[in-house]
Amino acid sequence: MASTETSTTNDFSGGKTAPESGYVVPSRPPPNLFLLDFGLRVLLFASAVSGIVVMVTSKQTELIPVSVAPSSQIFFISRDAKFQHSPAFIYLVAALSVTGLYSIITMLVSLSSIASPSPSPRTLFLLILFDTLLAGVMASATGNAGSVAYIGLKGNSHVNWNKICNVYGKFCRHVGSSTAVSLVASIVLVLLVVLSSYSLYRRSR
């Protein structure tokens, strides 16, 4: 990489280092990485939508046996498990919805920048700004839901929080998958920040 850069600089004799040539030779434009950016945003959209769908369809109804005291007869009562029962899962669905909407808008921005020979620094800066904010929101929502899902899976004997995944298996699988997909979305957002700042870095050298 470094050797390629050096030879390129020699070929083009970059404007700032050779002012004595009388006129400024335009240096090689920085690479346009918006095609990769667009691909990552499509992945972000896909993971946000699948995360929402998996979470929303997680409702499970189970018959819980309850023994009534005098005759020790056993009754079955029907109890639901759904994502609205925990604020953490509601927050995750909200964060995934915002991310999905955001990814649609920025896909359009990205698409309009693919055609241009060199990316606009203003666009890159704004993308870094909002991608970082969304990455923070998505990471916190993932941590939030993951932590509740972990207590549901393992319980916590110190405070008598019993595990529920032995009863509500399908619900737990859905919640776990949704959290995993949200983790993917968070990582994609961090990668997008790195990609945009790399473009800005290449442009500023």
Place this chain on the structure above:
Amino acid sequence: MASTETSTTNDFSGGKTAPESGYVVPSRPPPNLFLLDFGLRVLLFASAVSGIVVMVTSKQTELIPVSVAPSSQIFFISRDAKFQHSPAFIYLVAALSVTGLYSIITMLVSLSSIASPSPSPRTLFLLILFDTLLAGVMASATGNAGSVAYIGLKGNSHVNWNKICNVYGKFCRHVGSSTAVSLVASIVLVLLVVLSSYSLYRRSR
């Protein structure tokens, strides 16, 4: 802002737009924002250290009344609440430790860059890269601990997770404060990303 920029460009007749003058006039160097960067990193260090201290000192021992069946006599047993009882709080302490260490290292980087007239784009890019990673880790740790703290505060009647903050008041205050300070650290990291990318943006125009 826009009018100032235009007049500046006219005054200096920036290198790229006026090649006919025969030599390249160096354009105004972008502002060095590393003093603000350094201040934010000091704040980051302070919040990480205070978050760790508050979380580690959260241990509380309470006597819990237990009635024993045959004679209905009431005994008191001693039960601890400490942060090691929940993986979420251990993760938060780990994330805060990493952030504290990272802030010390980057304070040195920032300090060495204050003196230079114009920030190095390579330094800015690397700072954005690692700040974004740390922001993701801190945001997820904050969400993690906040969600467990919320269940401790409010309980969750749907799955019979009882609240514990009515018994362990001091523990809950410490955990809540530590989570709030972690939120500050996450926000400072996001601000640092925005600041570095703004410097890079100003440089690349």
